[in-house]
Amino acid sequence: MTTVSRPRFTSLLAATLVGVYLLVVVGATASLADAVAACGTWPTCSGPLTDPQVAVATGHRLVAVVVGLLGLTTAVVGWSAATTRVRLALLVAGVAYPLQAGVGASVALEGAPRALAGTHLLVGTVIFTALALALAWQLEAETGTDDRPDGSLDTPDPALDETPVDRPTAPLAADVGPVARAKRVGWAYFQLMKPRLMWLLCLVASAGMALAAGPDLSLDTIVFTLLGGVLSIGASGTFNHVLERDVDKRMQRTSDRPLATHEVPVRNALAFAAVLTVLSLVAFLQVNVLVATLGFVAILFYSVVYTLVLKPNTVQNTVIGGAAGALPALIGYVAVTGWVGIDGLGSLLPGLVLAGVIFLWTPAHFYNLALAYKDDYARGGFPMMPVVRGETVTRKHILWYLAATLIAATALTAQTGLGWLYAAATVVFGGVFLWAVVRLHREQTESAAFRAFHASNAYLGTVLIAVLVDASVV
Template identity: 65%
Template sequence: MTVSSDSSSTGFERALAATAVGVYLLVVVGATTALTNAATACPTWPACNGKWVVPLDDPQLAVAWGHRVVALAVGLLLTGTAVLSLRRDVRRRVREALAFAAVLYPAQVVLGALAATTTTPAWFAGVHLAAGMAIFVGVVLALAWTLEPETKDGPVEMGVVDPDGPTDSPPVRSAPDGLAERAKRTGFAYFRLMKPRLMWLLCLVASAGMALAAGPNLRVGTVVATLTGGVLSIGASGTFNHVLERDKDKKMNRTADRPAATDQIPIRNAVAFGLLLAALSLTVFLSVNLLVAALGLTAIVFYSVVYTLLLKPNTVQNTVIGGFAGSLPALIGWAAVTDGVGLPALVLAGVIFLWTPAHFYNLALAYKDDYARGGFPMMPVVRGEAETRKHVLLYLGATLLASSVLVAVTNLGWLYAATSVAFGAVFLWTVVRLHRERDRAAAFRSFHASNAYLGAVLLAVVVDAIAL
C-alpha cells in the first residue's frame, strides 16, 4: 500500500469513527430531550417558533434547538462519509452498511419532526429511539468491517510452556526477618486473595443501582451494609478463584506470584478464609433483605464455580457469559433499596454485561501468550487477534446502545448524557488506535480507557440520580 492510499484509508476510518460518535451523541441527546419534555418548547419544524436563531436563556428551548442543530450536523457528516465510501476502495458490505444508515436517517428526521409538532402516542418515542439505534448499528458495523484486516491470524497452540516463562515450581522466596515481617507478608497475601482491584468498580456498580432506585432519598445505612456485604462477597469469590486456578496460575507470567500459586497461603487455610468471607457476606446481606442475600450468594457461586470451573477453561465465550457475575451488583444495589428488581436495574446490568467483553478482551490481547500457556481458550488464543479486536469494537457499540437505553428508562439528565458521550468517544478512539497499531501498548491503552469509561459513567449515574 502506498503512503497516499494509507493516508486516505486512515482519513476514511477517522470519518467513520467521528460519524459513529456523532450518531451516538444524537441518540443520547434525543433520549434526554424526550425525557425532559424539552421538545414542547419548540412545537414547529424545522424553524423553532418561526425563528432560526433562538435565545438561549430558556433551558428547554436551548435543548430542543440544540437537538436539531446536532441532527443537522450529524446528517451532513453521515452523508459525507457515505459519499466518501463510494469514492474509496472499501469493502462492499461497508458501503451497504453506510447506505442503510444514510437511507434510514431521513426517516429518523421525519419521526423527530412528527414528535415535535404533533401529539404522538407513548410508543412513538420508542420507535424514534430504535431508528436512531439502527443507524448507529449500521455505522459501527461499517467501522468494524473497515478496520478488519484482509488476512487474519490463526489460533495459538494452548498448553505450551515457554522455556523462558514460569514453571510448575513456585519461585523461591527469602524467609521473613521476624514475626512482625512474617505477619505483614501473610496479611498482605490474604488481602491479595480477595482480588481487591475488582472491588472499587463493582462497588460503584452497586452504588449506581442504589442511586437509581432511591434517588436523593438513599439512606447511608443501606449503602454501608450493601457495600460491606459486596466487598466480602467479592473477596470470597476471588479467594475461591485463586484456589481453583492455582495450577494454571503457576504457568502464567501474570499470575505466577499469586499467594495460592506460590504456597504463601496453605490451600486449607485459603479455603477456610473464603468460606468465612462468604458467610460474613451473607450475614451482612441478610441484614438488608433476603433478595440481596440470594443475589449475593448467586454471584459467589457463579464466579467461583460456573465461571472459574466450567466456562473459563472450556469455552471461548467464557468472558461473554462470565459478564453475568459482574452485572449482578447492579441488581443487588437496586434490590437493597426496593426489595425487588426493576427495569432500570436490568438495563444497568445489561450495560455491565456488554461492557465486560469490550473491556476484558483488551487484557486478553495483551496477555495472549500467557493465556495460551495456561490453557485458557480466550478469544485471541482460539480465534486470533484480528477477530478479538473486531469483537472489542462490536461490544463497545452494544455497550453504548445499552447506555442510551438507560437514559430512556430513568430520570438521568445531562451530566450522565455528557459523560457517556465524552468517555465513550475516548474509548472508541483507543479501540480504533488498537486496530491500527495492533500492539500490547495499544491493548493496554484501550483497557484503561474502558475502565475510565465505566467508572465515569457510573459516577455520573450516582451524582445525577442523587444530587441533580
C-alpha cells in the same frame, strides 16, 4: 483518479458514529428530549437562545445537520474503498437518517407523543447500529490479517508449556522479623481477595441502589450492601486463587500470586474464603434475604461456573462470565426494593438494564487484556478469544460489544430518566473508548491494548458516577 485514504475514511466513519450517538442519547434523555420537543416549530426554533429549552432544541437541530453532512461526506469519500457489506450498512444508515429527521419533525410539531418518541429512538438506534457495523467491518478490511490459529475452536492452538514461571522465592517466614512477617502475610491474604475488582463492582452496586432509591437511600442499606459486596468479592477471589493455583504457576501474569508462591497454604485459603462467604451473607442478611441469595449466587457463579466450567472450556468464557460482574447491579437494586413479587417484576427493569450494560461492557473491556496477555493465556491453557479465534476477530468483537454497551447505556437513560450529566458522560467517554479501540485496530500493540483497557475502565467508572449523581439529585 486519486485513491481514497482508508484511514481517513474510518476516521470520518468513527466521527459520524459518535455524532449519531450524541443525537440518540439526547433523544433518549428525558430532560433534553423535553427541551427539544418544547419548540413547536420546525426546522427552525422560535424564541430567544437565552431560554435553555430553545438553546437545547436549536443546538440539537444544528448538530443533526452537521452529523448528516458528515455522514454524507463519509459515504462519498469512502464508497469506492468500502467493501460490499460496508456499503450496505452505509446505505441502511443513509436511508434511515432522513426518516429520522422526519420523525424528529413530527415529535417537535405534535408535542412528542409516546409512540413517536419511541419510533424516533428506535430509528436512531438502527442508524447507530448500521454505522457501528460499517466501522467494524471497514477496520477489519483495513487492518485484519488471517491470524486465526489452526485446529479446534474449543482449545488453544499453541502447545501448552507446563513449566512453571521461574520467580525469585520469597524469604521464609523464619528469616524475617515478626512485624515484617505479619505485614507480608496480611498483604498475601489481602491479595487473595482481588482488591482491584472491588472499587468497580462496589460502584456498580452503588449505582443500582441509587437508581432504585434516588435521594432517599438509607445509610444502613449502603453500609451493609457494600460491606457484603466487599466480602463476597473477597470470597470469590480467594476461591478462584485456590482453584487456579496450578495454572497460575505457568502464567507470567499470575505466577506471583500467594498460592502459586506457597505464601499461603491451600487449607488456610479455603478456610479464609469460607469465613468471608459466611460474613458476606451475614452482612447481606441485614439488608434482606433476596440480597443475600443473589450474593451467594454471585460467589458460586464466579468460583464454580466461571472458574471451573467456563474459563477453561469455552471461548465464550468472557461473554457468559460477564454475568458475574452484572450481578452487583441487581444486588444493589434489590437492596432497596426487596422482593417485589411476580406482579412487580416490571419495577426491576432499571436494575436489569444496568446489569445489561455491565454484561455487554465486560467483553469490550476484558478482550483488551486478553490481547495483551495472549501468549500468557495460551501458556495457561485458557481458550480466550485471541488464542482461539485470533487477534483480528477479537478486535472486531471489542468494537461490536462497545457498540452494544453504548446502546444499552442509552436504554438505561430512556428507562430511568437520568439527566444531562449521565448523557454527557456516556457520549464523551464512549467517544474516548471508541477512539482507543480504533487505535488498537491500527497499532495492534500491547500498549494499544492496555490503552483501550484503561479507556474502558474510565468509561464505566465515569458513567456509574454519573448515575449516582443524576439519580440522587431530585
